[in-house]
Each structure stands twice: as C-alpha cells, then as structure tokens.
Amino acid sequence: MNRKFILFFLLLLLSSFLVSCNKTRGIDTSKLEAQTVGAKIKRSGTLLPGGTPEKEQRALEDAENRLRTGGGLLGKKGMSLGENNSEKTTTAAIGFPINPYLWKGSLETIDFMPLASADPFAGIIITDWYSGQSAPNERCKINIFIKGYEMKTDNLKVNSFCQSLSNGQWVDIRNNIDNDAKLENAILNKAKKIRLSQS
Amino acid sequence: MKKELLLATALATTVGAAGVAEAASASYSGHTRVGVAATNPDSSNSDSYGGSQMSSLSFSVSETTDAGVKIATGFALADEGTDEVDSSGLTLTFTDGSSLQLIEAGSASGAHAVTVPGGGGEVGITNTSANNAAGGLDTGTGADAVGFDYATAADAFGIEGFSANVSASFNSDVTATSGAAGTVSIENSYAVGVTYVTTAGDSTVTVGTGYNQADHNSETATKDNAVFHVGGTVVTGDLTVGAGYMDGDWLADNEQMSGSYVAAGAKYVSGDITFNVGMTSGDAADESIGVSGTSVEDSVDVLGASVDYVIASGVTGTVGYRTQDVKEEGTDSQTHSGSSWYVGATVSF
Numbered sequence: 365m366n367r368k369f370i371l372f373f374l375l376l377l378l379s380s381f382l383v384s385c386n387k388t389r390g391i392d393t394s395k396l397e398a399q400t401v402g403a404k405i406k407r408s409g410t411l412l413p414g415g416t417p418e419k420e421q422r423a424l425e426d427a428e429n430r431l432r433t434g435g436g437l438l439g440k441k442g443m444s445l446g447e448n449n450s451e452k453t454t455t456a457a458i459g460f461p462i463n464p465y466l467w468k469g470s471l472e473t474i475d476f477m478p479l480a481s482a483d484p485f486a487g488i489i490i491t492d493w494y495s496g497q498s499a500p501n502e503r504c505k506i507n508i509f510i511k512g513y514e515m516k517t518d519n520l521k522v523n524s525f526c527q528s529l530s531n532g533q534w535v536d537i538r539n540n541i542d543n544d545a546k547l548e549n550a551i552l553n554k555a556k557k558i559r560l561s562q563s
Numbered sequence: 564m565k566k567e568l569l570l571a572t573a574l575a576t577t578v579g580a581a582g583v584a585e586a587a588s589a590s591y592s593g594h595t596r597v598g599v600a601a602t603n604p605d606s607s608n609s610d611s612y613g614g615s616q617m618s619s620l621s622f623s624v625s626e627t628t629d630a631g632v633k634i635a636t637g638f639a640l641a642d643e644g645t646d647e648v649d650s651s652g653l654t655l656t657f658t659d660g661s662s663l664q665l666i667e668a669g670s671a672s673g674a675h676a677v678t679v680p681g682g683g684g685e686v687g688i689t690n691t692s693a694n695n696a697a698g699g700l701d702t703g704t705g706a707d708a709v710g711f712d713y714a715t716a717a718d719a720f721g722i723e724g725f726s727a728n729v730s731a732s733f734n735s736d737v738t739a740t741s742g743a744a745g746t747v748s749i750e751n752s753y754a755v756g757v758t759y760v761t762t763a764g765d766s767t768v769t770v771g772t773g774y775n776q777a778d779h780n781s782e783t784a785t786k787d788n789a790v791f792h793v794g795g796t797v798v799t800g801d802l803t804v805g806a807g808y809m810d811g812d813w814l815a816d817n818e819q820m821s822g823s824y825v826a827a828g829a830k831y832v833s834g835d836i837t838f839n840v841g842m843t844s845g846d847a848a849d850e851s852i853g854v855s856g857t858s859v860e861d862s863v864d865v866l867g868a869s870v871d872y873v874i875a876s877g878v879t880g881t882v883g884y885r886t887q888d889v890k891e892e893g894t895d896s897q898t899h900s901g902s903s904w905y906v907g908a909t910v911s912f
Contacts (some may be wrong), residue, residue: 396724398760399769399796399805401701402714404727410911411592411621412639413651415669415708417701422619422643424678426594429879429909432837436877436911442592442621442910454820516631518658552629 371531404431411442461513462487466520469555470508473547477506489509493527501535506547515555522547593620593639598881598907600687606897615685615907617643623651629660652708660716668712671728672773673701675756677794679805680830681841682867684883687903694891694899695815695849697824698865702815702845703790704775706752707732724760728773737780743851747784747814752777766799779814783853786812786819794826801832814852822847822860835873842866859893871906877911 397407401424405414408427414420430436462484470489471482478492487510495503504526512519522544527534602613639649647807679698697703708747709857710732719725732752740747756773770793777788794807806827813820828841846862867885874880882905889899 396760396762396767397798398724398726398758398771399678399798399803400674400758400771401676401678402728403754403758403760403769404678405674409592411590411623411637412594412619413621413637413649413667414674415649415652415706417673417699417704419649420669420673420701421699422641425596425909426619426911428678429594429911430877432871433873433879433911434876436592436594437875438592438877438912440592442623445591446681447588514627516627516658517629520632 404428407431409435409442426509462510463513463515463519463555465515465552465559466510466557468558469551469553470510470520472558473554474506474508480505503527503534504527508551515552515559517548518553520548520551522551588626588895589622589624591620591622592912593618594909594911595619596685596907596909598685598687598905600903600905601908602688602901602903604688604898604901605895606901608898615905616687619643621651628854629683632656657737664712664714666710666711667708668706668730668732668774670701670704670706670752670775671714671730671754671756672775672790672792673704673710673756674712674714674728675771675773676700676792677769677771677796677805677807679794679807679826679841679843680803680828680839681826681843682828682839682865682882682883682885683869683871684885684905684907686885687905688885688887688899688901690863690887690889691891691899693895694861694863694889694896695818695820695847696861697809697820697822697845697847698863699845700792700794700807700809700824700826701878702809702822702824703774703777703788703811703820704754705749705777705788705813706730706754706775707734707749709734710752722759725757727757728755730754733749739780739782741782743783743817743853747779747781747852749777749788750780752788763797766797769796769798770794781814781852784814785853785855786814786821788813792911803830804828817852818849819852820847821852822849825876837871837873838868839871840868844868860890861892862888862890864888874908879909880907882906882908 401420405423405427408430410423410426412423412426414423436442453501467484474491475476477494480492482489482491489508493505495504504524507523509521510519524544526537528537582658595618597616600615603610619639619641621637623635623641625633625635627633635654637651641647641649650667653665654662656662712728712730714728715726717726719727734750737748737750754775758771760769772793774791775788790811790813792809796805798801809824825843826843831838843865846860848860865885865887869881869883872880884904886902887900889896
C-alpha cells in the first residue's frame with residue numbers, strides 16, 4: 365500500500381512536469397469540464413445507464429467515443445422517437461435558440477394587443493399600450509422574454525406595466541406579479557396546444 | 564374571454580392553469596465495439612486471436628413538467644460478455660440542474676472517479692476469476708437497487724467548479740448467510756463523492772474523490788465494504804495526464820478483500836488521432852469469508868498503449884497493445900500474464 369501511495373504522488377509530480385512542458389493551443393479553460401466518470405457520461409449524451417461499476421464502465425466507453433468523435437451516427441443523443449426532432453428543425457437557426465412554440469404561443473395569446481416590436485432572434489416581444497373596453501381609464505403594456513430552447517416555465521418571462529388615468533395624467537400602477545404568472549400560464553398552455561396539434 | 568385578458572387594472576382573467584405536461588419524448592442510442600483481439604501468454608500456451616464484438620442498446624423516455632422537472636427512465640440491452648437487460652431506474656432532473664436518481668441508482672462514489680487515460684481496446688488476455696485484485700478506482704462501490712443518488716448542480720454551494728453526489732441504498736431483509744462459503748449480498752450502503760474542477764494557468768485541473776461504505780448479509784464476514792478513491796487530471800491544450808488511487812476493504816461472491824489500486828496515464832490529441840498510454844496496478848489480499856490475515860496478495864499490473872483514429876461522427880478505429888503481469892496468491896500466473904493486441908472499431912449511434 366505504501367509503495368503505491370509513493371508511486372501515486374510521484375505520478376502526480378510527473379503529471380505536473382509534463383503539463384508544464386506543453387504549450388496551450390487555444391483551450392477554453394472557462395468551460396471547466398471535469399474529467400470524471402459522471403461528468404463525461406453526462407456531457408456525452410449517452411443513454412446507457414449506470415448503477416454498477418460494470419455498467420458505468422460500459423457507459424463511459426460509449427461516452428468517451430461520443431466525446432472524441434463529436435457524437436454518434438444518429439446525433440449527440442441518439443435517435444429521437446417522436447416530435448423532438450421536428451422541434452429542433454423549427455428552431456431559429458440564427459440568433460438565440462428560442463423555443464418556437466413559446467414564440468408562437470406568445471404572439472397568439474396577445475394578438476389583440478398592438479405590437480411595438482417583436483424580435484424572433486432574441487426572443488423579445490414588446491407590446492404597445494392597450495386599454496380594454498371595460499376600463500378605458502386604464503392601460504397596460506407587456507414585455508415577453510423567451511429565454512431558451514426548451515419549452516419550460518423558466519424559459520418564459522412576462523413583465524406587465526399598467527397605468528391609470530388620473531386628472532388627465534397616466535400614473536403607474538404597482539405591478540401585479542400574480543397577473544404576470546397567469547399570463548405566463550396562458551402562453552404555456554397555448555404553446556402546448558400548438559405543439560400537440562403539430563405532432 | 565381570452566381577448567379580455569387585460570380587464571381593468573389586472574391582466575388577470577384566469578385562462579387556465581398549466582397543469583398538463585408537455586408530450587413525452589423517447590430516444591434510443593447505443594454502441595457496438597467490433598474487432599480482433601490477440602493474446603501472447605507467457606506460458607507455453609500458443610498464441611491465439613479471435614473476433615470480439617460487444618454491443619449495447621439503450622432506450623430512454625423522458626418528460627418535462629411545467630415546473631421544469633425532467634422525468635426520465637429507460638432500459639438497456641447489452642451483449643457484452645454476458646447477455647443483460649439493465650434497468651436505468653427513474654431520474655428526476657430539477658430546474659437548478661440537480662438530479663435525483665431513484666432505483667438502480669448506484670453509488671455516489673464511482674461517478675466522481677477521475678478518468679485516467681490508458682490504453683484502449685478490448686482485453687485480449689484475460690484474467691482468472693480467482694484473482695481478486697482491485698480492478699479500478701470504483702472497486703467495491705456496490706449498492707442495492709433500492710436506493711437513491713442525489714447529484715448537486717454544477718457550482719454547488721456557491722463554489723465554482725464544485726459538485727457532489729450523495730447516495731444510499733437499503734435492503735435490510737436479505738436472508739442472512741453464515742460460513743466461509745456463503746455468497747454475500749449488500750444490505751445497506753452509503754456513499755459520497757465530490758469533484759472540484761478549476762484552472763491553473765492554462766490548465767484545467769480536476770480532482771475527484773469518493774467514499775463508499777456498505778454492510779452485507781454475512782454473519783461470518785469480518786469486513787464490510789469501506790473503500791475510498793482519490794485522483795486528479797490535468798488538461799492543457801491537447802495533452803491530458805491523470806493519476807488515481809483507491810484503497811479499502813470489500814466483499815465479493817464468497818471472499819473478502821483488502822487491497823489497493825493505482826492508475827496513471829497520458830493522452831495526446833493530434834487532429835483526428837489520439838495517442839493513449841497508461842499503467843494500472845491492482846492488488847488484494849483475498850480471504851475466505853470470516854478468515855483474516857491468512858492470505859498473500861493477488862495482483863494485476865498492466866501497461867498499455869493505443870491509438871484512436873476518428874473515422875466519422877460516432878466511429879473510432881482503435882489499435883491497442885498491452886502487457887499484463889498477474890500473480891495468484893503471490894505466485895506468477897504465466898497463463899494469464901503476457902501481451903495482447905487489439906484492432907477494431909467502436910461505433911456509437
């Protein structure tokens with residue numbers, strides 16, 4: 365045991381020496397990719413399960429091949445059975461990768477409001493001021509941010525801004541975050557319906 | 564009415580809660596490793612070579628709820644020496660990046676073992692099942708299927724580059740065995756593993772360590788599983804070097820072992836070609852269950868080198884060579900010592 369301990373530390377010293385001899389060739393150290401079994405399996409996208417040392421070794425071999433070659437014959441995470449493939453093909457190819465269903469769902473949910481701007485590459489929708497018929501003395505505008513590719517709540521953010529008319533002046537009303545959450549739910553439901561209708 | 568969403572000062576007419584999860588997705592992938600493995604034993608036995616093919620296929624289904632929690636499960640079919648159907652349990656991945664694996668979760672320790680570079684390819688010269696030398700940094704990290712493994716997100720506890728796993732399994736109703744010949748099974752196990760990855764100048768440094776403890780159903784055994792491993796890798800440009808060490812006690816089948824394992828190696832990537840070289844040295848004093856301090860060590864020392872060539876996405880060609888020295892109870896085993904080479908390809912899909 366002691367002999368192997370000494371060998372282990374000698375090898376660590378040798379490693380440091382070898383590394384100091386090698387010149388950097390453009391590595392992006394900010395990625396901080398851990399060289400452990402679990403981290404490699406997770407990064408590679410292999411679907412092979414772990415659970416025992418033997419299974420993890422099998423998954424690791426597949427993972428290292430995928431990492432070495434940039435993926436598998438059928439893509440990084442194998443072949444999808446279902447609609448995920450179509451989702452990938454409809455994602456914006458330029459700019460930020462935003463979820464197309466969240467984008468369409470957002471536009472359809474607020475289609476009764478005038479739009480000030482809509483940027484499909486950045487995933488930003490900004491409406492103009494809108495007043496409902498039942499409350500002409502109040503108006504609201506909405507900012508919608510679609511922040512990612514996956515269709516999940518975290519990738520959708522709605523901020524609303526409302527004002528009331530007081531003595532001929534529009535006065536800001538305190539933001540109601542519950543209403544923002546309800547509007548997010550409405551967009552998510554619409555997005556899911558669109559997605560299911562296309563599957 | 565939907566178009567009256569902005570009624571009055573509220574944006575709030577309820578338009579329905581998002582209570583339905585998105586449609587599930589399913590996918591499959593796997594790999595096959597096919598080639599020729601040859602052996603040249605130190606004994607008087609003739610050289611030999613033969614075809615080698617190992618294949619695995621995995622199916623996975625997953626669904627992400629509105630809350631962002633991803634639920635995944637699946638199974639794998641493997642033909643790698645033995646025919647197997649492997650279940651992958653149930654994995655919940657939370658929005659913060661942490662995950663919880665339930666059933667078939669395994670040990671938290673093994674996931675944090677560093678991957679030490681070494682010679683690739685299939686092993687042409689095999690070891691004997693009677694040799695119980697430690698065979699990897701994850702030696703002795705078993706767990707019962709009924710358990711969990713919780714993995715933190717990256718940068719856990721506000722520490723950049725830090726991650727950890729905690730696992731436990733429980734199976735206290737295994738029928739007890741006694742005597743030296745009783746095959747043992749793990750009852751309860753607990754494990755922890757941590758990884759810290761950081762930069763040092765132009766290099767990325769990974770340090771991984773883990774500890775696994777497990778008790779068994781044997782009433783005779785004088786040891787339980789208690790193993791730890793520690794290791795580190797340094798990546799600078801195209802060069803990776805690493806070393807790892809494991810030590811502890813563990814039980815398998817009807818024997819109890821005390822042993823250690825050390826591995827070291829280097830890998831250099833030049834375009835589509837990867838050069839690997841590495842050594843491993845494992846040993847163990849193996850004893851019949853309940854017998855202490857009467858055995859000399861089994862050992863396996865391996866020196867290997869290989870070259871991998873990336874042929875296409877998912878396809879690697881490998882040429883490998885290794886030498887192996889095996890000792891059984893302190894005596895050279897020439898039948899299982901010698902050299903071997905391998906030429907083949909790995910295809911992931």
